[in-house]
Amino acid sequence: MTGLLSxxxxxxxxxxxxxxxxxxxxxxxxxxxxxxxxxLQKYLDGDVAPPLFHLHLFWDVVPLDTLSPDGVFxxxxxxxxxxxxxxxxxxxxxxxxxxxxxxWLTATRTLSNxxxxxxxxxxxxxxxxxxxxxxxxxxxxxxxxxTRILR
Amino acid sequence: xxPEPSIGMALPERxxxxxxxxxxxxxxxxWNGHRIHFDMPYATxxxxxxxxxxxxxxxxxxxxQIVDEWLDDAGMITGIEYSNRVAAFVGETVTAGGTVTQYDxxxxxxxxxxxxxxxxxxxxxxxxxxxxxxx
Numbered sequence: 001m002t003g004l005l006s007x008x009x010x011x012x013x014x015x016x017x018x019x020x021x022x023x024x025x026x027x028x029x030x031x032x033x034x035x036x037x038x039x040l041q042k043y044l045d046g047d048v049a050p051p052l053f054h055l056h057l058f059w060d061v062v063p064l065d066t067l068s069p070d071g072v073f074x075x076x077x078x079x080x081x082x083x084x085x086x087x088x089x090x091x092x093x094x095x096x097x098x099x100x101x102x103x104w105l106t107a108t109r110t111l112s113n114x115x116x117x118x119x120x121x122x123x124x125x126x127x128x129x130x131x132x133x134x135x136x137x138x139x140x141x142x143x144x145x146x147t148r149i150l151r
Numbered sequence: 152x153x154p155e156p157s158i159g160m161a162l163p164e165r166x167x168x169x170x171x172x173x174x175x176x177x178x179x180x181x182w183n184g185h186r187i188h189f190d191m192p193y194a195t196x197x198x199x200x201x202x203x204x205x206x207x208x209x210x211x212x213x214x215x216q217i218v219d220e221w222l223d224d225a226g227m228i229t230g231i232e233y234s235n236r237v238a239a240f241v242g243e244t245v246t247a248g249g250t251v252t253q254y255d256x257x258x259x260x261x262x263x264x265x266x267x268x269x270x271x272x273x274x275x276x277x278x279x280x281x282x283x284x285x286x
Contacts, residue, residue, distance in 0.1 A: 028180075031176075031180050032180050034176070035173060035176040035177040035179075035180045036177060036209060036212045036213075036216070037167060037173065037213075037216070038216060039216075039220060040219060040220060040223070050212070050215065050216075050219065051212075051215045051219065051228050051231070052208065052211060052212050052215055055181060055208055056180055056181055059181045059182045059183060060182070061182050064184075067184055070185060070186050070187070070193070070197075070198075071184035071185045071186040071190075072184070072185050073184075088207075088234055088235045088236050089234065089235070090232065090233065090234035090235075091211065091231070091232070091233055091234070092230075092231075092232045093230060093231050093232075094229065094230045095227070095228055095229055095230060098227070
């Protein structure tokens with residue numbers, strides 16, 4: 001441990017977003033399928049959503065004047081970290097049920113972990129965000145863990 | 152899906168030309184305003200990239216598509232673990248592919264190693280996908 005992470009930063013572990021509820025439409029599925037170069041007719045027709053469609057459904061829609069100069073929004077779930085240069089991260093996703101037009105889905109995101117490691121060229125900060133997506137019956141549809149690395 | 156899966160079986164590969172219109176539509180569909188994907192002077196002069204950066208999750212989608220097209224209606228993807236290691240740039244052609252690494256014929260559970268690589272054989276996005284065949 002290099003002691004980079006203050007108690008204040010670590011106190012954000014467990015912080016959760018308000019649930020976000022969205023409806024799935026055939027048109028949105030079709031747009032997503034075309035934009036990703038899908039060749040499967042069930043997606044191009046919007047009968048069922050391709051995997052990863054949940055990224056489209058739950059990407060934050062924020063006013064233009066809240067974007068930073070590089071066009072990115074600040075994730076309010078995150079504290080101000082002592083390191084800010086983002087490196088490649090990873091995704092770990094479980095698909096529990098298919099997503100179809102007309103489904104109402106609710107996502108909740110939780111900042112589940114913050115930790116540091118010594119890298120070859122200095123300290124690295126890792127953080128993890130868990131997203132759970134459920135249908136109106138409360139059943140899990142997609143669960144996703146994002147890990148990001150800062151240097 | 153034909154023939155039956157076996158360990159070591161390579162899936163059909165797919166080339167993706169990273170087209171600027173596709174990038175625009177993809178990022179618009181997400182509501183992703185990150186300038187590195189569409190603002191060439193910003194991407195090259197401010198961020199120092201060699202060109203417009205292909206959105207990371209699009210490479211992730213191409214990993215899914217390799218397995219999804221191969222499965223067709225014979226099964227579904229149940230999970231993926233992947234990371235974006237190296238950037239792809241608009242104008243490049245990248246190749247997605249994969250190999251079956253585990254297969255249980257009784258349960259229909261499958262594990263596959265998947266990749267997107269560039270024409271210099273650098274792996275941009277490695278991943279592991281789990282899938283379930285209908286039984």
